[in-house]
Amino acid sequence: MKISPSQASTELREALTAIVGEANISVANLERLSYCRDLNPMANLATNDGRLGPLPDVIVWPHEVDQVVRLVKLAAERRVPLIPFGAGSGVCGGTTPLRGGIILDLKKMKRILALDEKSLAVTAEAGIIGQHLEMELNRQGYTMGHFPSSIYTSTLGGYLAARSAGQLSAKYGKIEDMVLGLEVVLGTGEIMRTPVAPRASLGPDWNQIFVGSEGTLGVITSATCRIRPYPPSREFASFVFPTIEAGIEGMRLLMQNELKPAAVRLYDELDTALVGTGSKQGESSESFFDSLPISQFGNAVKSLVPGLVRRAERFVGQRADLANELQRFATKGCLLVLTFEGEELLTRAEKNLATEICEKAEGVNKGPEPAMRWWKNRYHVSYGQSKVFYHGAFVDTIEMATTWRKIADLYHEIRRAVREKAFIMAHFSHAYHEGCSVYFTFVSAGTDVEKARQTHRQVWDAAVAACHRVGGAMSHHHGIGYTKAPYMHEEHGQAMRIFEALKQEMDPAGILNPGKMGLS
Amino acid sequence: MDQPKPKKPTNVELLNRLRDVLGGRRVSRALGDRLNYSHDLWPRSLLEIRRGEAPYRPDLIIWPETTEEVSRVLKVCNEMRTPVVPFGAGSGMCGGVLPVCGGVVLDTKRMNHIERISEESQVAVCQTGILGIHLEQELNRRGYTMGHFPGSFGISTLGGYLATRSAGQAATMYGKIEDMVLSLQAVLADGTVIHTRTAPRRATGPDFNHVLLGSEGVLAVITRAHMRLHALPAAREFRSAVFPKLDNGLEALRLMLRFGLRPTIVRLSDPADTSVTMKALGLSAQGCLLVMVFDGRSAQIELESAKALEICLANGGRDRGEEPARHWYNHRFAEHFRQSPLLAEQKMVLDTIELAATWTNVKPLYDAVHKALGRQATVLAHVPHAYPEGCALAFTVLCKVTTEDEFKRYDRLWQTAMDAALKNGGVISHAHGIGRQKVRWLAKQLPLALPLLQGLKRRLDPNNILNPGKLSVEVECPC
Amino acid sequence: MLKKFHREIEYCTYCPKLCRFSCPVGNATGNETYTPWGRQSLLHLVGEGAIPWGREVAASVYRCTTCMLCREYCDHELEIPPVMLAARAKAVKDKMQPQEAVEFKGFFAEQHNPMGDDLSARLHSLLPKSLFNPDAQVVYFPGCVMIYNYPQTIKNTFRLFEALDVNYVACYDADVPCCGVPLHDHGYEDEFKANAEKLSQKLAKAKAVVCGCPSCAWALKTMLPGVGVKITDRIYHLTEFLAPLVAEGKLPIRRPYPKRLIYHDPCYLGRYLGVYDQPRNLLNEVCREPLVEFSWNRNKSYCCGGGGGIPVSNPVLAREIAAQRLTEANEGEKKSVVTACPSCMRAFQKADESLEVLDIVDVLVRCI
Numbered sequence A: 001m002k003i004s005p006s007q008a009s010t011e012l013r014e015a016l017t018a019i020v021g022e023a024n025i026s027v028a029n030l031e032r033l034s035y036c037r038d039l040n041p042m043a044n045l046a047t048n049d050g051r052l053g054p055l056p057d058v059i060v061w062p063h064e065v066d067q068v069v070r071l072v073k074l075a076a077e078r079r080v081p082l083i084p085f086g087a088g089s090g091v092c093g094g095t096t097p098l099r100g101g102i103i104l105d106l107k108k109m110k111r112i113l114a115l116d117e118k119s120l121a122v123t124a125e126a127g128i129i130g131q132h133l134e135m136e137l138n139r140q141g142y143t144m145g146h147f148p149s150s151i152y153t154s155t156l157g158g159y160l161a162a163r164s165a166g167q168l169s170a171k172y173g174k175i176e177d178m179v180l181g182l183e184v185v186l187g188t189g190e191i192m193r194t195p196v197a198p199r200a201s202l203g204p205d206w207n208q209i210f211v212g213s214e215g216t217l218g219v220i221t222s223a224t225c226r227i228r229p230y231p232p233s234r235e236f237a238s239f240v241f242p243t244i245e246a247g248i249e250g251m252r253l254l255m256q257n258e259l260k261p262a263a264v265r266l267y268d269e270l271d272t273a274l275v276g277t278g279s280k281q282g283e284s285s286e287s288f289f290d291s292l293p294i295s296q297f298g299n300a301v302k303s304l305v306p307g308l309v310r311r312a313e314r315f316v317g318q319r320a321d322l323a324n325e326l327q328r329f330a331t332k333g334c335l336l337v338l339t340f341e342g343e344e345l346l347t348r349a350e351k352n353l354a355t356e357i358c359e360k361a362e363g364v365n366k367g368p369e370p371a372m373r374w375w376k377n378r379y380h381v382s383y384g385q386s387k388v389f390y391h392g393a394f395v396d397t398i399e400m401a402t403t404w405r406k407i408a409d410l411y412h413e414i415r416r417a418v419r420e421k422a423f424i425m426a427h428f429s430h431a432y433h434e435g436c437s438v439y440f441t442f443v444s445a446g447t448d449v450e451k452a453r454q455t456h457r458q459v460w461d462a463a464v465a466a467c468h469r470v471g472g473a474m475s476h477h478h479g480i481g482y483t484k485a486p487y488m489h490e491e492h493g494q495a496m497r498i499f500e501a502l503k504q505e506m507d508p509a510g511i512l513n514p515g516k517m518g519l520s
Numbered sequence B: 001m002d003q004p005k006p007k008k009p010t011n012v013e014l015l016n017r018l019r020d021v022l023g024g025r026r027v028s029r030a031l032g033d034r035l036n037y038s039h040d041l042w043p044r045s046l047l048e049i050r051r052g053e054a055p056y057r058p059d060l061i062i063w064p065e066t067t068e069e070v071s072r073v074l075k076v077c078n079e080m081r082t083p084v085v086p087f088g089a090g091s092g093m094c095g096g097v098l099p100v101c102g103g104v105v106l107d108t109k110r111m112n113h114i115e116r117i118s119e120e121s122q123v124a125v126c127q128t129g130i131l132g133i134h135l136e137q138e139l140n141r142r143g144y145t146m147g148h149f150p151g152s153f154g155i156s157t158l159g160g161y162l163a164t165r166s167a168g169q170a171a172t173m174y175g176k177i178e179d180m181v182l183s184l185q186a187v188l189a190d191g192t193v194i195h196t197r198t199a200p201r202r203a204t205g206p207d208f209n210h211v212l213l214g215s216e217g218v219l220a221v222i223t224r225a226h227m228r229l230h231a232l233p234a235a236r237e238f239r240s241a242v243f244p245k246l247d248n249g250l251e252a253l254r255l256m257l258r259f260g261l262r263p264t265i266v267r268l269s270d271p272a273d274t275s276v277t278m279k280a281l282g283l284s285a286q287g288c289l290l291v292m293v294f295d296g297r298s299a300q301i302e303l304e305s306a307k308a309l310e311i312c313l314a315n316g317g318r319d320r321g322e323e324p325a326r327h328w329y330n331h332r333f334a335e336h337f338r339q340s341p342l343l344a345e346q347k348m349v350l351d352t353i354e355l356a357a358t359w360t361n362v363k364p365l366y367d368a369v370h371k372a373l374g375r376q377a378t379v380l381a382h383v384p385h386a387y388p389e390g391c392a393l394a395f396t397v398l399c400k401v402t403t404e405d406e407f408k409r410y411d412r413l414w415q416t417a418m419d420a421a422l423k424n425g426g427v428i429s430h431a432h433g434i435g436r437q438k439v440r441w442l443a444k445q446l447p448l449a450l451p452l453l454q455g456l457k458r459r460l461d462p463n464n465i466l467n468p469g470k471l472s473v474e475v476e477c478p479c
Numbered sequence C: 001m002l003k004k005f006h007r008e009i010e011y012c013t014y015c016p017k018l019c020r021f022s023c024p025v026g027n028a029t030g031n032e033t034y035t036p037w038g039r040q041s042l043l044h045l046v047g048e049g050a051i052p053w054g055r056e057v058a059a060s061v062y063r064c065t066t067c068m069l070c071r072e073y074c075d076h077e078l079e080i081p082p083v084m085l086a087a088r089a090k091a092v093k094d095k096m097q098p099q100e101a102v103e104f105k106g107f108f109a110e111q112h113n114p115m116g117d118d119l120s121a122r123l124h125s126l127l128p129k130s131l132f133n134p135d136a137q138v139v140y141f142p143g144c145v146m147i148y149n150y151p152q153t154i155k156n157t158f159r160l161f162e163a164l165d166v167n168y169v170a171c172y173d174a175d176v177p178c179c180g181v182p183l184h185d186h187g188y189e190d191e192f193k194a195n196a197e198k199l200s201q202k203l204a205k206a207k208a209v210v211c212g213c214p215s216c217a218w219a220l221k222t223m224l225p226g227v228g229v230k231i232t233d234r235i236y237h238l239t240e241f242l243a244p245l246v247a248e249g250k251l252p253i254r255r256p257y258p259k260r261l262i263y264h265d266p267c268y269l270g271r272y273l274g275v276y277d278q279p280r281n282l283l284n285e286v287c288r289e290p291l292v293e294f295s296w297n298r299n300k301s302y303c304c305g306g307g308g309g310i311p312v313s314n315p316v317l318a319r320e321i322a323a324q325r326l327t328e329a330n331e332g333e334k335k336s337v338v339t340a341c342p343s344c345m346r347a348f349q350k351a352d353e354s355l356e357v358l359d360i361v362d363v364l365v366r367c368i
C-alpha cells in the first residue's frame, strides 16, 4: 500500500510543536493511518481492502485549553483544516480528514475538574473516555446515566459533538439533556464559556448550538454535566407482544403515562427470535451473547432452518431477499425489555404500573429474566461486527426517529425500501412521550469492495428517501459526518441557512472539520 | 437610558403596500394603538406611562393571520428597510418589544389557531399568537395539558414563550418551554419560511429550535409550533410545610429532587414573602412556607408526596397539611393584582428580579442579593422553580419613589441586583429574558453572546429590520 | 376627565392586563387597545395630558360590548362598561363620537327605535287586540329586537301564558318601543333620559313588568332609576317569571324536546341580572337530552358580540365575536343554540346562517 506523504510543511510542524511540544505531535505514517478512519463501515471495508485515505497530515495532542486556542488560531491563519477527534468511534466518518490537515486529538485533556456533589454536576475535560468518567463517578457514588454502546471507546467531547444518546436515555436523558455548561474554542480562537446554571434565559442556548455541531463550529474543551446519585435499586421486566404494532402501542402507553423507565427496548419478530424470549434458552451470559443478532446470525439461522448453516454469513449478504424470508419462521412475537432504576420506593412502583399497563396492552409478562439478560450483555452486541467484516460482508446501522403516529409506517417503509439489497432487522429504543427511535441493523455484501460500496450507498439512499417520505429524522443519535452529509439539505430545507450562518460566524476561515454535515 | 430617535412621518408607500397584503382592517396607524404598542410590562416603561410619557412609538401596527402573510409583509419591510417588532401579548418584563426605532409592530395574536391535535403522538400543532390560557383551555377540554403555567399564563402568547424561553410554575414536572417544543416554523427577515422538522429527537446537526428559542424576535418571526402534550393528570395532591430558615427549605427541596421525586410545583417563600405575599393571598404562616403540588396517578402521588413531606420533616420543616398549598394553588394568579394599587395609589416602583443558580451557589447568591437590595427597597423572595441541580430565585422589590428620583432608583436597584448576581454565581435571568433591559449585564455574563448573535443576525437579517436594539448593545436603526 | 372613574382607569393602566384573555373584543381583534388595559391606558394618558382627547381615543371606547366578562376575572372587581359608557357620553358632548353613532342617533329618532320601522303596528298585527290592555298590572315588554326579528317568539310567549293559565299578563303597547339601551350604548345620555321619561309614563300603571329581553329588564330595573326616572321595581325577565310556574308542574308537557341543545347565558341576563338557574331549570324540565354547556358558562359566559352597539358600529367585529362563541356549538355534531335574549339570537344568526338558534320560549312551546 502506498501512503502519500504528509503535506504539513516544516514550518507548520515547527509552529505546532512550539504549541504542544515534541511529545505531542506526530507526522508518522503509522499514526496518520490510525487517524484516517473512524468506525464507519465503509472505512472498515476499505481497511479490508487495504485502501485507506484520505489521511491527515499531522496529529496533535493538546493538554490545555490555551494550547487549543493557539492551535485553532494557527490553523485559521494558515487555512489548514483542523479536525477535533475524540475516540474515533463515530460511525459516519465525522473525523475523516477529507481535506487532510491537522487531527486535534483531545484524549490528553481528560481530567475531571470538579465534582459538585451538592448540585449534582461534574466538570470534565472533553477528551475523557466515557467509561473512565463513569467509573470515577461510580466510585464517588454517582452516575452520569449516559451509556452508549460505545462507552468504552468514545469521549465526553464526542458525545456532545455528535449528539449521542445512551441506552438509559428514557430516564437520564440524552447528552443534550445532561449538559449544563461548556467551554468551547471557536474557529476564531475565542473561548466561549457558558454559565453553569440549572436553567437560564439569556437569549438562545449556546450549549445546544454546540451539541451536535460535530466539530464544525468549535472545539469543545470541557463540559459540566448533570449527574445523579448511583441508583440504589434496579428492577427488570419483560413482555412479549403478539405484533410489532402491539409492542409499539405498549411503549407509547408507558411513556404517555409519564413513566420514566431507564431502558425501553422493543425487538421486532426476527430480532426477538435471535435474542430469545424464553428464560431457559441461554442461561449463561455466554450463550446469550452467542444468540445476539449480528454476532450469531449464523447460529440463529442454524436453529431455525437446518441446512443453511455453513454459508450463513455470506448468504446473508448476497441473497438478502431470501434471508428476509426467514423471518417468517422466526415469528414468535416481539420482546419488550424494561429496566427501572433509582430509589427502591420509586422503581418498584414504576415497575408495577408498567406491568399493569403492558398487560392491559396485550403484553405477556415474561418476568425479569430476559431484561436482566439484556442488561448483562448490553455492550456485547458491538463485538459481533468483526465477524461480519471478517467474512467480507458489511454491517451498518440506521437509527431513525419519528412520532408514534408514524413509527410503524417508518419501520415498514424502511424495511420495504431496503430488503432487496440487505438483510435487515430492527429494534425500537429511546422511547419518548411523542415517539421513539427505530434502530435497524442491516447486513449485506458485494462481490468486491466497490460493489459493496455501491450497495451500501443504495441502501442509505433508499432508507433516507423512505424516511423523508414518511416524515422523520434520518439520524436519531449517530450523527451526520460525511456519509449522511448529502442528505442534510433534504432533511432541513431552508433551515440549513441557520447552520450556514452559525458556521460563517464561528469559523470564518472554514478550517473546522471541513466537508462535513452538508455545510458549504 | 436610550434617547428616542427623531420620528419620521409615516411612509405612505409602506402603508399602502402593507394594506395590499393585509387589507385596511389589519393595518393601523391610530394614535391609541401606537401608544398601546409602545411598550410591554417592563416596570420602567410603566413609570414612563405614569408620567404620561411614551418615548418610543411604532408607526404602524399590523395583524397578519397566516405564515404566508408574515412572509409577505416581511419582504415588504425588508425592501423598505423598516423595523419590524414581533409582538405577542406584550407581557414581557424587560422591554423586549420596545419599538426603539419606530417602524412596524407585527402583532401575532390573530394567528391563534390550533391547527391539529394528534392524540396518538400527543402533539398539538398551533399558531404562535394564541394566548397560553386559550390554548390550555382548549387542550383541557380534550383531556390534555401542555403543562406550561407561567405567572403570566392569561396574558402571554405561545410565540412569546418560545421567543423568551419562558418557564412555568409546573416546570419541575413538565419542563420549561424548550422541553415542550418539537419543531417550529418561522419566517426570516427576507420572507424565507423555515421549518425545523418534527421528530422526538434527532442527531442531524445542532438543534435549530434552540437558535430560535430565546431569540426574542431578533432573528425570525416564529409562526407555528409543534408542542408536546400530556394527558390531564388523574389526581392531585397538595402538601405544605414551614421551615424556620430558608436554608432548611432549600435543603429539603434539594434532597427531594435528588431522591427522584417529581412534584409538579414547588414554591418556597423566604420569611418576608411568607408574611407578605402569602398573607395577601389569605394564608397566615411564619417562617418559610413551602407549597407543593403533585399530579399523576393517585397511588404514585400519594407515595411521592408522603416521601416529600418526610424529607421536609427531616430537615426542620413542620407539616402544614394540604390547605395552604391548595389555597395558594387556587389563588396563585391573584398576587399580580397587587401591582395596580401600589403603582396607582402609592407612588411605588415594583419589579421582579429572577435569577437562577446551582444548589451550591444559591444560598450565597440569595444572601448577597438580598443584602444589597435590602438597603434600597423592601425585598420579598421566593423559589419559584427547582431542579435537581439548583433552583430559580425571584426577588420582588418595591420601594416608594418621587417623580424626581424614580428612574434613578429603579435603575440602581437593577444595577445592584445584577452586580450581586454576577459576582455570586447566578445567572441574570432564569426565564424572563434579556430584552432591552439586561443587555449590559448579558455582555458581562456571556461576553461572546452578543457579538455572535449580532453576527448571526447580520447573516440572517442583513438590514437589521427584526426587533432592532434587542439582544444588542447598539441601537442601529435600519432606516 | 372621568374623575368618577379615576380608580378604574389608574388600576387598569398599571395592571398586567390580567383580564385580557376574557375580553371578546380583545380576543377577536387581537388588538392590545381593545382590552380593558388598552382603553383605560389611553384614558389615563389623556388625563395626564400626554395625548389629546380626540376622535381616535373616542373610537376606542366604543369597542366594548359591555359584556362585563372582564369583571369576573378582576380581583378588584372593576367594572369597565360604566367607564366606557361615560367616556362615550363625553365623546358625544364633545362631538367626538364616531360617525356611526351620529348616524345611528338620526336613524333612531325617525321611529324612536333602532329598527327604523313602526314596531307598534307590527305588534298589533301580530297579536289579538284582547292582549293589549293599557290598565293591566302585569305587562309583557317584548323589546325592539324581539318585535322586529322574532315575532313568532312573542306569539309563543302568549301561547305559553295560556298553557300555564296565566291570563293576567297584557302585552305592552309598543308606541314607545325601546328601553333606550341602544341610545345609551352610543353615548346619548340625554336622549336616553328623554326616552326613559316617556317610557315611565307608558308603564306608569304597571305593577310588574316581564321582559322578553334581558337588557330591557336591566334598563328598566336599574338604568331608569339611575337617571332619576321612576318605575315599578318589580321587573323580571321572562325566564324568572316562568321558572316557578313550570317548577310547580303547571306546564302540560306533551312531548319532551328531542334534540341536543347548548345553552348560552346572555351577558345581561347572567352577569347583570344574576339569572343563571331559571333558564336551565326550564330547559331541563322539557329536554330529553341533557343540556350541553359551553366551557365558558354561567358567570363566565362568553359574549355573543351583540352588545354595546358593536353590531352597529362594527358589524364585522360583532360577527367575529359571535363566531368565536359558536365554535363549540358547531364542533362535532352540530347543536342548536338556545338562549333567552333576542340580541344574542340575532348576533349568532348573522354569524352563521345555517345555525338553529332558539329562544327558551320556542323550545317550551314545542313541548306542549
Ligand SMILES: Cc1cc2nc3c(=O)[nH]c(=O)nc-3n(C[C@H](O)[C@H](O)[C@H](O)COP(=O)(O)OP(=O)(O)OC[C@H]3O[C@@H](n4cnc5c(N)ncnc54)[C@H](O)[C@@H]3O)c2cc1C
Pocket (backbone or CB within 6 Å): A038, A039, A083, A084, A085, A086, A087, A088, A089, A090, A091, A094, A095, A106, A126, A127, A147, A148, A149, A150, A153, A154, A155, A156, A157, A158, A159, A160, A161, A162, A163, A164, A165, A166, A167, A214, A215, A216, A218, A219, A220, A221, A382, A477, A478, A479, A481, A513
Ligand atoms: C459499536 C458502537 C456503538 C455505538 N453506540 C452508540 C450509542 O449507543 N449511542 C450513540 O449515541 N452513539 C453510539 N455510537 C456512535 C459513537 O460512539 C458516538 O457518536 C460518540 O459520541 C462518538 O464519540 P467519539 O469520542 O468517539 O467521537 P469521534 O468519533 O472522535 O468524533 C465524532 C465527531 O465529533 C467531533 N468531535 C469529537 N470530539 C470533539 C470535541 N471535543 N470538540 C468538538 N468536536 C468533537 C469529531 O470531529 C467528529 O465530527 C456507537 C459507535 C460504535 C462504534
Ligand SMILES: Cc1cc2nc3c(=O)[nH]c(=O)nc-3n(C[C@H](O)[C@H](O)[C@H](O)COP(=O)(O)OP(=O)(O)OC[C@H]3O[C@@H](n4cnc5c(N)ncnc54)[C@H](O)[C@@H]3O)c2cc1C
Pocket (backbone or CB within 6 Å): B040, B041, B085, B086, B087, B088, B089, B090, B091, B092, B093, B096, B097, B108, B128, B129, B149, B150, B151, B152, B153, B155, B156, B157, B158, B159, B160, B161, B162, B163, B164, B165, B166, B167, B168, B169, B215, B216, B217, B218, B220, B221, B222, B223, B336, B431, B432, B433, B435, B467, B470, C016
Ligand atoms: C405578571 C407577570 C408574570 C410573569 N410570569 C412569568 C413566568 O412565570 N415565567 C416566565 O417565563 N415569564 C413570566 N413573565 C414574563 C412574560 O410573560 C414572558 O416573557 C412571556 O413569554 C412573554 O410573552 P408575550 O406573548 O407577552 O410576549 P411579548 O412580551 O409580546 O414579547 C416578548 C419577546 O418575544 C418576542 N416575540 C413575541 N412573539 C414572537 C414571535 N411569534 N416570534 C418571534 N418573536 C416573538 C418579542 O419581540 C419580544 O422580544 C411574567 C410577566 C408578567 C407580567
Ligand code: SF4
Pocket (backbone or CB within 6 Å): B340, C011, C012, C013, C015, C016, C017, C018, C019, C020, C036, C037, C070, C071, C073, C074, C075, C076, C077, C078, C080
Ligand atoms: S379590569 Fe381589573 S383585571 Fe382588567 S385590566 Fe383592569 S385592573 Fe386589570
Ligand code: SF4
Pocket (backbone or CB within 6 Å): C022, C023, C024, C025, C026, C035, C036, C063, C064, C065, C066, C067, C068, C069, C070, C071, C080, C081, C303
Ligand atoms: S365589558 Fe366585555 S367587551 Fe367590554 S372590556 Fe369587558 S370584557 Fe371587553
